[in-house]
Amino acid sequence: MTLSTEELTKKATQARRQIIETVHYAGAGHVGGPMSAIDLLIYLYFKEMNIDPSNPRGEDRDRFVLSKGHSAIGLYSVLALRGFMPVEELKTFDALNSRLQAHPDMNTLPGLDMSTGSLGQGISAAVGIALGAKLQKKYFRTYCIIGDGESQEGQVWEAADIAPKYKLDNLVVILDYNKLQQFGWNAEEGNRKIPVNEPQTRWEAFGWNVITIDGHNFNEIEAAFKLAKEVKGKPTIIIANTVKGKGVSFMENEFLWHSRVPTDEELHDALTELSVEG
Incomplete structure (x- = not known):
């Protein structure tokens, strides 16, 4: 699809409203992580990926894996806006x-x-999908969003180690680097430590092409994905610097909003902010 930066921004605001409304309605769900990743998801589904909502299992479609699966409501919101399902279904x-x-x-x-x-x-699933495409001589691309908190898992680094070996230049991983996991660790003076330090150096050491961007800037997001397509012989990771709870001032950079349900008053205040931004 061809959408302007302004149109993408409006879609992102719509998705953020849907996240907050849905979690409030359900009385459960995550808020902070989906809000930090939503601009990336919007760009992927509305501009980057070769997909067709009328043929969601098309053989040559691009593939996407949301490794930080607890942010599912963010993905569902984008899928609904893109036409994979009715927006009303979010209430379920x-x-x-x-x-x-x-x-x-x-x-x-x-x-x-x-x-x-x-x-x-x-x-790991994304690496397998990308490798399968190479072996079958398919030309679709595979995209995967991971979290910085989950990057403490050893399996992430096992996957990071194997992807360059098979020269998976059809694989793009996006690190949602909001620097704030569910609880963090206690540190001196009550400060919370960043989950993953120096991710660019780490991923470069594993042999990846590394691009660092502002994960809420659609111009930088677009430039990063274009650069990724030009790279041959190695996978790309886009380190997207993001803000947990992005879009609602009292949720931003606040770990308590990792999975908290908004009250009626908080819902009103959040939607008011987002309507102004949209």
Whole structure:
């Protein structure tokens, strides 16, 4: 699709409103992580990936894996806006027998390429998908969003180690680097430590092409994905500097909003802010 930066920004605001409304309605769900990743998801589904909502299992479609599966409501919001399902279905989030469970289930919802939720495992699936494409001489690309908190899992680094060996230049991983996981660790003077330090140096050491951007700037996001397509012989990781809870001032950079449900008053205040921004 061809969308302007202004149009992408409006879509992102819509998605953020849907996240907050849905979590409030369901009485459960994550807020902070989905809000930090939403600009990346919007760009992927509305501009970057070769996908067709009318043919969600198309053989030559690009693949996407949300490794940080607890941010599923962010993905569902974007899928609904993109036409993979009715927006009204978001009200069934986390309900019994709903297609929209707290973590993505590829067996129930069209448009999902991997069931995720066990942190650290999604990137391994993405590596496998990209390798499968190479072996079958397919030309689709595979994208995967990982969290910085989940990057403490050893399986992430096992996947990081193997991808360059097979020269998976059809794989792009995006690190949602919001620097704030669910609780963090206690540190001197009550400060919370960043989950992953110096990610650029680490990923370069594993042999990846590394691009660092502002994960809320659509111009930088677009430039990064264009650069990734030009790289041959190695996978790319885009380190997207983001803000947890992005879009609502009282949620931003506040770890308590990792999975807190907004009150009626907080919902009103959040939607008011987002309507101004949109």
